[in-house]
Amino acid sequence: MKLQDIIKQGVKNLLRHRGRTMLTVLGVIVGCCSVVIMISIGIGMRISSEATLAQMGDLNKIEVYVKDKEIAKLDDQAVARIRAIEHADVVIPKIRAEVPARLLAGAGNRYTAEYITLIGEDLDLARQEGYELAEGDWESLKKGEALAGQYLAYAFADTKRPEGHNRVDRYEYYDWQTDSYENLPDSYVNLLTEPMTLVIGDEPGTQDARYVTKSLKVGAVMKEDYNRGYETSEGLLVDADVLKALLSDYNKLSGNRKASETEYSEIIVKVDHISDVESVEKEIRKLGFTTFSMDSIRKPMEQDMQQKQMLLGCVGAVSLFVAALGIANTMIMAISERVREIGVMKSLGCFLRDIRKLFLLEAGCIGLLGGVIGIGLSYGISTIMNAAGTGTMFGNEYDYLIDSSTMNISVIPWWLAVFAVLFSILVGVVAGLYPAEKAVRIPALDAIRHE
Amino acid sequence: MDQENAIIQVKDLRKVYQMGEEKVVALNRINLEIHAGEICCIFGTSGSGKSTFLNMLAGMEKPTYGSIRILGREISSMTEQELAVFRQNYLGYIFQSYNLLPGSTAVENVAIPLMFKGISKKQREKAARYLLHRVGLDHRADHYPGQMSGGQQQRVGIARAFVTRPRIIFADEPIGNLDTKTTQEVMEVITQFAREFHQTIILVSHDPEMAEYADRIIHMVDGNVLEDTVRKDTKAIQKEKQAC
Numbered sequence: 001m002k003l004q005d006i007i008k009q010g011v012k013n014l015l016r017h018r019g020r021t022m023l024t025v026l027g028v029i030v031g032c033c034s035v036v037i038m039i040s041i042g043i044g045m046r047i048s049s050e051a052t053l054a055q056m057g058d059l060n061k062i063e064v065y066v067k068d069k070e071i072a073k074l075d076d077q078a079v080a081r082i083r084a085i086e087h088a089d090v091v092i093p094k095i096r097a098e099v100p101a102r103l104l105a106g107a108g109n110r111y112t113a114e115y116i117t118l119i120g121e122d123l124d125l126a127r128q129e130g131y132e133l134a135e136g137d138w139e140s141l142k143k144g145e146a147l148a149g150q151y152l153a154y155a156f157a158d159t160k161r162p163e164g165h166n167r168v169d170r171y172e173y174y175d176w177q178t179d180s181y182e183n184l185p186d187s188y189v190n191l192l193t194e195p196m197t198l199v200i201g202d203e204p205g206t207q208d209a210r211y212v213t214k215s216l217k218v219g220a221v222m223k224e225d226y227n228r229g230y231e232t233s234e235g236l237l238v239d240a241d242v243l244k245a246l247l248s249d250y251n252k253l254s255g256n257r258k259a260s261e262t263e264y265s266e267i268i269v270k271v272d273h274i275s276d277v278e279s280v281e282k283e284i285r286k287l288g289f290t291t292f293s294m295d296s297i298r299k300p301m302e303q304d305m306q307q308k309q310m311l312l313g314c315v316g317a318v319s320l321f322v323a324a325l326g327i328a329n330t331m332i333m334a335i336s337e338r339v340r341e342i343g344v345m346k347s348l349g350c351f352l353r354d355i356r357k358l359f360l361l362e363a364g365c366i367g368l369l370g371g372v373i374g375i376g377l378s379y380g381i382s383t384i385m386n387a388a389g390t391g392t393m394f395g396n397e398y399d400y401l402i403d404s405s406t407m408n409i410s411v412i413p414w415w416l417a418v419f420a421v422l423f424s425i426l427v428g429v430v431a432g433l434y435p436a437e438k439a440v441r442i443p444a445l446d447a448i449r450h451e
Numbered sequence: 452m453d454q455e456n457a458i459i460q461v462k463d464l465r466k467v468y469q470m471g472e473e474k475v476v477a478l479n480r481i482n483l484e485i486h487a488g489e490i491c492c493i494f495g496t497s498g499s500g501k502s503t504f505l506n507m508l509a510g511m512e513k514p515t516y517g518s519i520r521i522l523g524r525e526i527s528s529m530t531e532q533e534l535a536v537f538r539q540n541y542l543g544y545i546f547q548s549y550n551l552l553p554g555s556t557a558v559e560n561v562a563i564p565l566m567f568k569g570i571s572k573k574q575r576e577k578a579a580r581y582l583l584h585r586v587g588l589d590h591r592a593d594h595y596p597g598q599m600s601g602g603q604q605q606r607v608g609i610a611r612a613f614v615t616r617p618r619i620i621f622a623d624e625p626i627g628n629l630d631t632k633t634t635q636e637v638m639e640v641i642t643q644f645a646r647e648f649h650q651t652i653i654l655v656s657h658d659p660e661m662a663e664y665a666d667r668i669i670h671m672v673d674g675n676v677l678e679d680t681v682r683k684d685t686k687a688i689q690k691e692k693q694a695c
């Protein structure tokens with residue numbers, strides 16, 4: 001028999017018993033729907049959690065700190081060792097100034113910003129680390145120029161004004177609802193145009209003041225990023241070598257030999273792929289350092305997700321299994337009704353393989369129809385769920401992390417739709433295997449005997 | 452008639468049904484040869500083994516003992532696949548209760564054996580329409596079996612059996628459900644086709660009237676062939692003579 005004839009014949013048979021066919025299809029629709037919805041909830045959960053983690057911080061970042069100075073120091077040797085680790089793609093040593101730092105600006109150093117966060121870091125690496133610029137651009141940045149935090153300008157106080165009225169308080173203009181500033185007045189200083197002096201140590205002019213100074217030019221302004229650190233708000237990022245030299249000078253001045261100039265406060269390691277974070281972190285720990293990465297949060301969260309997804313998948317699978325039983329049952333019923341028809345077909349010379357194909361095709365068609373309608377219905381249910389749903393349905397300790405207003409509870413990617421339809425067809429065909437074999441075994445004689 | 456001409460050779464055919472302890476001998480020992488172009492009527496009382504014999508010739512049942520050779524091939528040792536091919540190419544079957552597929556029209560029903568052979572829809576429906584025309588059902592071609600009378604359905608059944616132009620056609624009581632007038636119509640169609648295409652017909656009946664259409668009557672009693680008569684003045688032959 002030609003394939004097109006088998007298809008036509010199969011469709012005709014299904015249409016002849018419309019009621020029964022539709023009931024069976026309904027079973028598949030329910031099964032397909034529940035599998036798709038369950039999986040889509042799992043996917044929605046995963047996307048939400050990943051987005052949340054990404055909001056919390058960089059997923060491929062490992063922070064390295066000193067555990068015990070006697071065992072391992074964060075010096076250039078450590079940097080080299082970490083760089084040698086496979087998949088540790090970018091290694092960024094950072095120095096955090098522990099000594100008070102202040103900035104002076106304006107005519108006669110009228111404006112001062114005190115206790116600013118001061119970080120020393122290679123500016124090329126800073127770009128790779130993920131600092132973003134609000135003003136200026138990386139290309140035109142010159143060696144030795146500093147990066148200022150977005151609101152560093154507002155940290156300056158006017159020494160000519162009385163205490164309490166000497167600063168532009170930017171928080172006065174901050175709107176919590178919209179998370180933005182409204183009508184923020186200009187600051188006293190313009191970071192990008194005015195030359196500044198960096199002072200490390202005691203306040204100049206006080207008794208026995210020990211300090212070192214360095215004139216400084218801000219090359220660009222960083223975008224504020226809470227996940228990165230306060231330096232992006234009211235801090236300063238200078239070249240590591242510049243800061244090293246300043247600190248060394250200051251230490252000499254104050255007779256402090258304890259802080260060696262080659263030691264870093266922390267090292268940031270960027271890994272190309274999230275999946276490599278774990279192994280790289282392990283290697284670094286072996287070197288004797290303490291590390292922190294989002295992996296420690298991501299891993300249990302992921303395991304939790306996987307468990308939930310499995311559970312959801314099982315619930316869906318059970319209903320699809322029931323649907324498969326429905327198909328098998330329908331087909332077996334159809335066969336006992338069609339014993340005679342099959343006998344006639346055989347006595348007229350129909351090949352067994354064609355009878356088998358016919359029955360498998362009918363079963364597959366039921367699966368296909370159920371799958372297609374099921375996936376359509378699933379999209380509808382998914383849309384309703386997302387429109388009506390609130391985020392408390394995860395019921396776990398990560399709930400608070402998930403911003404329910406922007407996240408979808410249920411997500412059906414295209415591959416899930418394709419998979420669902422193909423799987424429904426497969427379920428139909430598999431459910432049709434036994435009935436088809438049964439049909440093939442019906443002897444031609446039965447066509448005559450039934451008389 | 453010589454052996455070469457025999458299209459069917461039956462040798463020592465025996466069929467015994469085992470019913471628990473009891474054995475039912477349906478066919479005792481049958482030896483006969485049927486020649487190409489013969490219209491044979493197997494005649495006998497109920498339970499004499501007519502259907503059993505016919506089904507065995509058509510390859511639907513396996514003999515307990517003995518051999519059946521059709522066109523020189525041993526039919527009882529064929530696989531299902533071989534049987535299907537053999538049926539497609541050489542055998543036709545007319546059922547007592549028509550056995551048309553209820554979901555298909557008359558044309559589609561007639562075309563079914565050609566569909567099994569993998570012949571295109573256009574070609575097979577052309578052949579089917581021609582045969583429907585020959586059995587006088589042009590105007591019913593697109594009707595469903597449920598919309599036709601018994602006699603009309605049986606004519607569709609006959610058209611279906613002949614559509615592949617088989618060498619042999621089996622028919623078990625093809626007129627069992629029909630009245631006398633319809634019987635005549637149906638039998639005339641069958642015999643006319645058989646003569647035209649030089650086909651061998653083997654039909655089963657317990658109606659003596661049928662014998663008039665046959666040129667050979669095989670009378671069975673209790674699983675044996677009691678009498679085997681060749682007739683020279685069948686209705687069909689008479690008609691042929693008149694035509695000349």
Ligand SMILES: Nc1ncnc2c1ncn2[C@@H]1O[C@H](COP(=O)(O)OP(=O)(O)OP(=O)(O)O)[C@@H](O)[C@H]1O
Nearest residue numbers: 468475476477496497498499500501502503504657
């Ligand atoms: N499947 C079977 N199992 C057991 N016995 C059977 C079977 N088929 C036929 N028989 C027996 O074989 C014998 C011959 O039956 P068969 O059907 O060939 O008779 P028949 O000549 O066709 O009769 P009728 O004219 O009533 O159709 C009967 O005694 C019947 O009971």
Ligand SMILES: [Mg+2]
Nearest residue numbers: 501502503623
């Ligand atoms: Mg009988």
